[in-house]
Amino acid sequence: MTEDAPLLSARGLVREFTSRGGGPLARRRVLRAVDGVDLDVRAGETLALVGESGSGKSTTARLAARLLDPTEGTVSYQGEDVTRLTGAALHHFRSQVQVVFQDPFSSLNPRHTVERIVTAPLRYQRRPVPGGARAFTRALMERVGLNPDHSGRHPAQFSGGQAQRIGIARALAVGPRIVVCDEAVSALDVSVQARVINLLRRLQREEGLGYLFIAHDLAVVRQIADRVAVLHHGRVVESGDRDSLFAAPRHAYTRTLLAAVPRIRPEWEAARRARAAERAAATPPEEESR
Template sequence: MTDLQTPQADAASTATAGAEPLLEAIDLVKHFPVRRGMMASKLMVRAVDHINLSVGRGEALGLVGESGCGKTTTGRMLTRLLEPTGGKLMFDGRDITHLKGSGLRRLRQDIQIIFQDPYASLNPRHTVGKIIATPLRVNGIKPPGGVRGRVQELMELVGLNPEHYNRFPHEFSGGQRQRIGIARSLALRPKLVVADEPVSALDVSIQAQVINLLRNLQRELNLSFVFIAHDLSVVRHFCDRVAVMYLGKVVEVGDRTQIYDTPAHPYTKALLSAVPDVTMLGTKGDNRLKLVGDVPTPLNPPSGCRFRTRCWKAQEVCATTEPPLAQVDTGAVAACHFPESA
């Protein structure tokens, strides 16, 4: 990643300070039943297991962790594309956990999603104009100046040529297709956008452009973001706070400085240690933390702390008692019996 704009100290940086969160997930759970095999009726994939998150107005919350930890499932529950198995979702002071029908359609105007794959998320049979206009037509919204005028305004906002209104997705590059997806997500003027790895499918040279676009849109439109990503450098530049997930659990939440400079949870420390460091090229020795063993199956996660089977700090209490998310001396909150100190 290059040429990323450094976030400024603006309203977004202090969005949650003493204010009611825009979105709050309370003990959120998503279990998927296993439908094949002799024991299928008794097995459940515990994709997300009692997580607690909050997003302030104008804030960007990063959600990080290795593949399979439940990030995308969490994002889809937050947008109500998936029905939670348990827990509660509060948005703007109201319970949206089990909204259906017209209530859910109205919620779509406030919460939108940007999908990971800019190739698969756009209908190849529809023109760009029709794709971006779909949310307006589905919700029966007739903006001043007409639908076409609003769509062209959105295209210009995300850096696309409004004259390309009638082109099809295959006529655009990967970065341009993701801009189309961003324009579609902004059509209804949402308050919150869940960005599910929006740059992971793009060339490195294009990633910074898209991240800077999202950052500018956040400031101009006062958007809140849940930003799901693997690239920790992108999250550090874009997000005000970061939540780290492991095997369906949130193990640490803190601001940029707390997470990146003084990680408290051993898994967070190992995750940051895995980031490539160009200053180490050509040097002898490797001080990276190397985790032993594989990630346990979400069908039967370990008792107590789920990270204990790979943790160098694990003791007997880690197997018998699940650590709660509690504030540690780094200022963050971490779910660990033996957190790192500041």
């Protein structure tokens, strides 16, 4: 595998769902939610998969992480087809490709403490917790900007942004190389979004992580993505590096998405972003965790 080869690749991904209408004589309907998707994610880069609701983004994310099996096509990790892995081999793959979900409160067990949540992937993998559960959790909490003294708290005792940081800590626990962020900031306030995006960027720089970043908000995509793939009715209709795609979109659907982004006076937007960046830089991690 060469240095610039993708860590994670998908080729010809198809996922169909079958549904039955009402009544005993109703025919089964086949919905093709993902229709021939190709994508690559490299170490240290962010591929954003964008599209409107129902375009197949989250289904593609789950296929890439092997949370769903494809109807057709393959998923490869470091050049190896992982589509039909089972048992220990599948466990290993999932330790390398972790997911951060959209709603942190839905993905965190409300009855468990942060310590139990963060160490759960290691227990699932039947791996020892380095240094013990308490010390391990405290170190990860500090790393994602949370107060380590709160490792005994439950999810309901945290804000939405803090809960999402717990989800990120849980994803990091097994040392992944790819993180799938499925609308990971869409449920957060704008100021909190900025802090979480800054956290994701820092972790990417430190660990060389590759991100598959699922989003519908193109303003967020512009902040974090290196490359962008536009999904429409389950198909990638356009892809390319972020700046080129935003500057000169080729497909009509991409132009429609960009036209829907609210626009304000550029000087106001520049000043707003500068103030937000100053606030984020001036806010110590422990202050947000209070």
